[in-house]
Amino acid sequence: MTADDSFGRIDDEDYPAYTMGRAAELLGTTQGFLRAIGEARLITPLRSEGGHRRYSRYQLRIAARARELVDRGTPIEAACRIIVLEDQLEEAQRINAEHERGAGSSPPPATA
Numbered sequence: 150m151t152a153d154d155s156f157g158r159i160d161d162e163d164y165p166a167y168t169m170g171r172a173a174e175l176l177g178t179t180q181g182f183l184r185a186i187g188e189a190r191l192i193t194p195l196r197s198e199g200g201h202r203r204y205s206r207y208q209l210r211i212a213a214r215a216r217e218l219v220d221r222g223t224p225i226e227a228a229c230r231i232i233v234l235e236d237q238l239e240e241a242q243r244i245n246a247e248h249e250r251g252a253g254s255s256p257p258p259a260t261a
Contacts, residue, residue: 165195165203172204178216182225186215191229 158164173180183202186192192211194202204212211232218228 161205162207163205165205165208167204167206167209169194169202169204172209172212175209176213176216178212182216182219183212185225186212186229189226189229191215191232 169180192208194204197203214232215228
């Protein structure tokens, strides 16, 4: 990968740019916390060629939400489940809004 290739990915939310150590530092947490939410399958970091975990900005946002819940006293497994359910709810609401927009733009049914 060239420098030009890397520069083009700066805005890519899914590009695994952060090492585990840097991710933990940015989140103000431990590497063990990141391993735990990975084991709970909340996030799945990509692996470098050397096998090291690499995190994207999107994954760091999810990890930050998990940390927020854990800091409030929620067990890590419950925090992970809450986040998954929040994501599912958000997706369902988005789909419903699309259906409502689609239904609102169609002509009313013809009456006989």
